[in-house]
Amino acid sequence: MEALYLLLPISLVFVLLIGAAFWWAIFSGQFDNTDEAARSILQDDDSTAPRPADEPKPQSQVSDPSGARKE
């Protein structure tokens, strides 16, 4: 039963930690814009045509498997 004298102060510390975490979450914007994550999947760029800046990349990727096949 004497464990209670230790557990009670620990519970107080936990409450303070949880309160501080909740405080941080609100003021760092964790509760703002909750539907943005759901919407972002719809705003994804699904186009298959290679963009000019990406052109070198597919070529290098194609060369890799061919190299693997040789071995």
Add this chain to the structure above:
Amino acid sequence: MRAYSIFAVPESLSSADRLNRRRMLARLGLAWLIMMQVMMFAFPGYVRDDPMSDADRSFLDSAIIIMNWISLALTVPLIWYCAWPVWQGFIGQVRKLRVGMDVPVALGIVAAFVPSVWSTWTARGEVYFDSVTMFVAFLLTARYMELCARQAMGIGKTHEFIEQYRSVLSIRADRIAFWFTAIQLGLTAVVGLVWYSYAPAQAVGVMVAMLVISCPCAMAMAVPTAIAAAHASLLAQPDTDQSNLYRLVCATGQVSRQNLYGSMAWHVLMMPLAAVGWVQPWLAALTMLLSSLAVAGNSWRLFRRQAHAAQAVHSPRVVTG
């Protein structure tokens, strides 16, 4: 209809409103967290008078002392930070010599908190920390819903006709709440004195319960939530013609009146029960939350009914299109 979380801070608010909303959310959440803890720590106090061995009782008493000190340590930030709007409102209302909602609230908190601190310090007597924390947490819940309703009103374009109607309704509601609170404060003082002369030990509990009940939170919410519901349903169907608009305004007035007089009847019913000492302070706080939720629910019904009507009108077009 969009599913909106009332805990999310809408993007469309101005930055001052957003900060206000965040602060109120922090106050609300912290108050509930503290309330849950303090309610648990209050439990041993309720079983202390049950039959048990002397060894058990002395152990329980030492545990109660620690728990009271922890409750005190948790209640101080709740009163300081979470109940900050109450103190602000109290000072403002006292300066203007007006009796508003914050006066009985502030008095109730002080009346319950100060004797509890004394009981904790002297290690004897009842503590009311659980009642204080419940009161503040429930009050903040009602205020937060009211803030959400008001801010939702600010976001949408307000309809001129409903706005006119709103000012008429709120003036009447304010006047009723003012007289109601003033009378109840006087009554509380008289009943408190009577109790103090006959049974001093219970006087604090009775006065706190009466002050908690005299807080017209549900009345303060009565008009804003209805009006917000009317705006929301107009936003849902912007092409409402004149006759429908008239019907909506009538329904709004009806719901507002229901809210106002319903919460008033509730107060009148609870007041004598508290005066004779049948209502514990925590029970008073709970009834306050329930009446506020009932008001919010009644307004929500108006919005639902309108939304259903709108769907019924629009559904054929959806099917063909």
